[in-house]
Amino acid sequence: MYDLEGYWEAGTVEEAVQLLEDHPAAKIICGGSDVLIKIREGKLAGTGLVSIRGIPLLQKVTLKENGDLYIGAAMTFSHLTSHPLIRRLVPVLGEAVDQVGGPQVRNIGTIGGNICNGAVSADSAPTVFSLECRLRIEGKAGVRFSDMKSFYLGPGRVNLAQGEVLTHIVVPREKYEGYAGHYIKYSMRNAMDIATLSCSTVCKIDLKKNVLEDVKMTFGVAAAVPLRVPKTEEALKGQPLREELYGLAAGLVRQEINPRDSWRASRAFRLQIGGEIAARSLREAVLRARAQEEVRLRGPKQQEKVQIEAEQTGQQQEIMQPESDQHRKEVR
Amino acid sequence: MPEQMKMIQCVVNGRKETLCVDVRESLLDMLRNRLGLTSVKKGCEVGECGACTVILDGETIDSCIYLAAWADGREITTLEGLLGPNGELTRIQEAFLEEGAVQCGFCTPGFILSAEVLLRRGEKLSREMIRKHMAGNLCRCTGYENIVNAVEKVNRERNE
Ligand code: FES
Ligand code: FES
Numbered sequence: 001m002y003d004l005e006g007y008w009e010a011g012t013v014e015e016a017v018q019l020l021e022d023h024p025a026a027k028i029i030c031g032g033s034d035v036l037i038k039i040r041e042g043k044l045a046g047t048g049l050v051s052i053r054g055i056p057l058l059q060k061v062t063l064k065e066n067g068d069l070y071i072g073a074a075m076t077f078s079h080l081t082s083h084p085l086i087r088r089l090v091p092v093l094g095e096a097v098d099q100v101g102g103p104q105v106r107n108i109g110t111i112g113g114n115i116c117n118g119a120v121s122a123d124s125a126p127t128v129f130s131l132e133c134r135l136r137i138e139g140k141a142g143v144r145f146s147d148m149k150s151f152y153l154g155p156g157r158v159n160l161a162q163g164e165v166l167t168h169i170v171v172p173r174e175k176y177e178g179y180a181g182h183y184i185k186y187s188m189r190n191a192m193d194i195a196t197l198s199c200s201t202v203c204k205i206d207l208k209k210n211v212l213e214d215v216k217m218t219f220g221v222a223a224a225v226p227l228r229v230p231k232t233e234e235a236l237k238g239q240p241l242r243e244e245l246y247g248l249a250a251g252l253v254r255q256e257i258n259p260r261d262s263w264r265a266s267r268a269f270r271l272q273i274g275g276e277i278a279a280r281s282l283r284e285a286v287l288r289a290r291a292q293e294e295v296r297l298r299g300p301k302q303q304e305k306v307q308i309e310a311e312q313t314g315q316q317q318e319i320m321q322p323e324s325d326q327h328r329k330e331v332r
Numbered sequence: 333m334p335e336q337m338k339m340i341q342c343v344v345n346g347r348k349e350t351l352c353v354d355v356r357e358s359l360l361d362m363l364r365n366r367l368g369l370t371s372v373k374k375g376c377e378v379g380e381c382g383a384c385t386v387i388l389d390g391e392t393i394d395s396c397i398y399l400a401a402w403a404d405g406r407e408i409t410t411l412e413g414l415l416g417p418n419g420e421l422t423r424i425q426e427a428f429l430e431e432g433a434v435q436c437g438f439c440t441p442g443f444i445l446s447a448e449v450l451l452r453r454g455e456k457l458s459r460e461m462i463r464k465h466m467a468g469n470l471c472r473c474t475g476y477e478n479i480v481n482a483v484e485k486v487n488r489e490r491n492e
Contacts, residue, residue: 007355
């Protein structure tokens with residue numbers, strides 16, 4: 001038996017807000033893969049729970065008319081990874097959450113929960129930062145939108161008041177259109193492990209000028225909250241796309257991040273790894289952006305065909321890192 | 333807290349069940365204690381080992397970190413549900429025996445269900461993919477090689 005003080009199920013967001021007001025000590029539970037474990041460990045023992053997992057609105061991914069992508073907070077990791085809109089518009093996000101725990105946990109855990117737990121090691125966080133997603137939060141006072149930076153307050157702490165519910169993670173159209181990304185999780189084991197360090201790079205290239213037009217890079221576990229590296233980003237923008245770019249990125253990152261010594265890894269090791277995964281994720285993101293641009297420049301007809309093909313083969317294909325090898329072949 | 337019960341209806345191994353469950357109860361406890369389905373093992377109880385794996389609406393989950401109350405309206409399969417009408421084993425179970433993929437057997441029900449869902453997808457699997465999809469199940473005895481061999485064997489048979 002779980003040590004609960006009470007349990008209530010909300011059928012709508014309004015109901016959830018009301019239940020949280022009525023039970024000021026209750027916590028929100030969605031997938032449960034974090035909250036239930038914390039109860040088991042005793043950290044949250046004796047809490048009341050308001051479940052939002054049954055709210056249909058939160059289990060969908062929708063593309064708004066203006067092109068913004070609304071991701072329901074109660075989407076499980078595995079459903080996100082296989083969702084056609086995610087695969088087409090922000091595959092990097094689907095791949096990132098495919099690195100959480102093992103299959104059983106990915107079928108339970110949700111993206112909203114991953115963000116609201118505020119863990120620095122959350123696999124979704126670096127990509128959500130790099131995509132500059134906005135969070136749609138509903139409460140008694142109405143709806144508000146938050147950026148990621150002001151949402152993450154510290155390890156395990158987020159800016160969500162009692163009575164507020166994160167309903168959607170919004171990827172604005174201008175933040176994903178023309179961009180491609182790649183997430184690398186460095187951990188001791190290949191699965192069922194939390195990251196020692198992780199990096200998500202999202203970039204846009206100008207194929208005609210052969211330069212890196214825009215880049216956003218975020219590290220997990222490099223600081224108390226997910227860490228963007230603005231100095232590195234600024235220095236990389238406008239750089240020509242050639243081999244030196246990646247060494248430059250690695251060096252800049254090692255200057256900018258300030259990781260801690262911990263039992264998981266030393267500071268020196270984290271600095272080394274940080275530079276390396278920055279370079280690798282940038283390299284892969286650039287390759288993907290290039291492939292995407294080439295398709296776009298070939299014209300809309302062709303683009304559609306390629307996209308449909310990609311979706312068809314993608315369906316039978318595992319989403320794993322080796323995908324990159326395929327891209328590489330196509331590009332060269 | 334005062335006891336809080338919830339009436340749920342679900343299909344377990346093809347049979348419709350109506351149960352009154354405690355809201356603090358895990359699906360693992362419900363399956364073992366109320367329905368006597370003891371193939372569902374209790375290992376770590378924190379979603380690490382996969383011994384408690386069941387198939388819920390076609391996907392594997394750790395039933396230890398899933399509340400019984402959430403099973404309302406769902407379809408659940410445990411290892412018992414794979415049994416043929418005359419007690420026959422499924423092909424993947426036979427393959428586990430042939431390949432020596434079972435030692436103490438504690439992890440086996442979970443592994444079989446993970447393998448079952450993976451094999452149902454019908455695609456050709458690399459060893460890497462098998463490993464990735466069985467990563468949520470831990471085994472202290474076999475060293476995994478034989479388990480991967482068993483899944484690979486059945487996958488190969490079906491894709492020949
Ligand atoms: S008992 Fe559920 S994962 Fe270990
Ligand atoms: S056979 Fe003993 S734990 Fe796997």
